[in-house]
Each structure stands twice: as C-alpha cells, then as structure tokens.
Amino acid sequence: MLEVRNISKSFGGLKAVSDASLDVPEGSIVALLGPNGAGKTTCFTMIAGFTKPDTGTVTFRGEDITGLAPHQICARGMIRTFQIVQPFAGLTVEENIAVGAYLHHHDRADATALARKVGKQLGMGGMLDRPAASLTIAGRKRLELARALATGAKLLLLDEVMAGLIPSEVTEIVGIIRQIRDEGHTILLIEHVMQAVMSLAETAYVLNYGEMIAHAPPKELVQDPAVIEAYLGHGAATRLQEGGHA
Numbered sequence: 165m166l167e168v169r170n171i172s173k174s175f176g177g178l179k180a181v182s183d184a185s186l187d188v189p190e191g192s193i194v195a196l197l198g199p200n201g202a203g204k205t206t207c208f209t210m211i212a213g214f215t216k217p218d219t220g221t222v223t224f225r226g227e228d229i230t231g232l233a234p235h236q237i238c239a240r241g242m243i244r245t246f247q248i249v250q251p252f253a254g255l256t257v258e259e260n261i262a263v264g265a266y267l268h269h270h271d272r273a274d275a276t277a278l279a280r281k282v283g284k285q286l287g288m289g290g291m292l293d294r295p296a297a298s299l300t301i302a303g304r305k306r307l308e309l310a311r312a313l314a315t316g317a318k319l320l321l322l323d324e325v326m327a328g329l330i331p332s333e334v335t336e337i338v339g340i341i342r343q344i345r346d347e348g349h350t351i352l353l354i355e356h357v358m359q360a361v362m363s364l365a366e367t368a369y370v371l372n373y374g375e376m377i378a379h380a381p382p383k384e385l386v387q388d389p390a391v392i393e394a395y396l397g398h399g400a401a402t403r404l405q406e407g408g409h410a
C-alpha cells in the first residue's frame with residue numbers, strides 16, 4: 165500500500181534521514197522504531213507531505229505522491245496524527261471529530277452523524293458533547309485517532325499515540341488500534357512503548373542516526389546486535405551476550 169524508496173532530508177549540515185526505504189502492505193501494522201532523534205518523525209513528515217524529501221519517492225496505492233501537500237495526500241486516503249495532540253479546545257469532542265469528517269461529507273448533518281459513529285467506535289460515546297479542552301491525555305489521544313478516522317483515511321500514520329499514557333490506558337489503546345486494523349485500515353506507527361509494538365506490529369523498521377539499520381518482526385529485532393547497540397551504546401550487544409550488564 166505504501167512504498168518509500170531512498171528518502172533523505174537534511175536540515176543545514178544535519179542529515180536527519182539518509183536514504184531510508186520501507187514498505188507497508190495493505191492490512192498490516194508496521195512500526196517505525198529508533199532512539200530519540202533517529203529521524204522517525206522526519207520520515208513521517210516526508211511521507212505525509214509536510215516536508216518535501218531531498219531525494220527519493222513515496223508511492224501510495226501505486227501513485228507517486230512525493231511532494232504533494234498534506235491535504236492532497238489526505239484526500240487520497242492517508243493521514244498522520246501528531247505526537248503533541250492539539251484539539252480545537254473551544255469545540256466539543258463531536259465537533260472536533262466532525263472536522264475530519266468534513267473532508268468527504270460537506271453536509272453538516274452527515275459530518276455530525278459520522279463523527280458520532282466514529283466517536284462511539286472509539287469508546288467516546290459518553291463524552292461527545294464535552295469540550296475537548298476537558299479531556300485527559302488519554303482522551304485527547306483517542307480524539308486524535310477519531311479525527312483521523314473520520315477523514316475516511318485507509319492508511320494511518322500514528323506518531324506516538326501511547327506516549328504519556330499509564331499502562332491500563334496503553335492496553336486500551338492497543339485494543340483500539342487492533343480493532344481499527346481489523347475494520348480494514350492499515351497502520352504505520354512510531355512508538356517507544358515496546359510492549360505495544362511487540363503485541364501489535366508484524367514488522368518493524370529501525371532508524372538510527374537517520375539510517376535504516378534493520379527491519380524484521382519485533383521479536384527478532386530485540387535480539388539484533390545492531391539494534392541493541394543503537395539503543396544501549398557501542399559494545400552493549402557483546403556485554404549482554406557475555407552475561408554482563410549492557
């Protein structure tokens with residue numbers, strides 16, 4: 165569904181992403197991992213059209229979408245969520261979700277009906293009339309997901325939807341993401357919560373200093389010396405193998 169080939173992005177002298185490629189098959193959940201500053205969000209910004217790659221191509225459902233604007237990409241069925249969730253605080257939860265629904269439903273009643281349906285699917289039925297500003301972090305994360313789904317997108321790029329959540333909230337959102345996939349969506353997610361990655365993703369890609377250093381099922385990746393070293397530092401894999409501390 166999504167083919168990313170050799171994308172790169174530099175900011176001044178810093179090569180944030182270097183020649184990175186990845187594939188997301190339709191119906192799958194794929195994770196993009198890497199230590200802080202590895203270039204994960206920059207990859208998302210290039211894929212979703214917020215930044216133009218210096219090199220490389222992004223192909224979505226067979227169409228080259230490299231360099232298109234975010235709204236053009238969204239209209240084709242791909243949307244990203246943001247790490248820092250910023251709902252329209254003065255609007256209700258339902259009105260916030262309807263903002264997404266207006267992309268394909270120009271009639272207010274239709275957009276509102278879709279917003280209510282999506283809100284209920286995500287367990288927000290009891291809070292649709294509340295102001296978005298009153299939501300907890302977990303509620304805001306759900307709202308971000310609901311707003312994205314209401315656009316009718318088929319591929320969701322989720323940027324750290326579990327950051328800042330307590331373990332029981334992580335379990336709930338893992339269930340919701342699985343449900344979204346089972347309802348016919350495809351998901352690429354950036355996530356630091358490994359428990360969630362392990363239980364959700366079939367494949368994960370690992371970025372380090374902007375370079376894609378590995379891709380495999382998450383259970384294999386956590387034993388990959390290159391991945392261990394990226395997270396824990398040079399020599400960590402050998403020290404772990406010798407039974408010492410990383």
Ligand SMILES: Nc1ncnc2c1ncn2[C@@H]1O[C@H](COP(=O)(O)OP(=O)(O)OP(=O)(O)O)[C@@H](O)[C@H]1O
Pocket residue numbers: 175178180198199200201202203204205206207
């Ligand atoms: N607009 C920008 N201008 C300059 N440097 C940037 C910009 N955006 C990102 N960077 C730099 O590019 C590198 C990659 O950043 P990016 O946010 O993509 O990493 P990340 O893997 O998403 O990190 P985190 O896990 O901390 O969110 C970092 O060194 C960052 O400081």
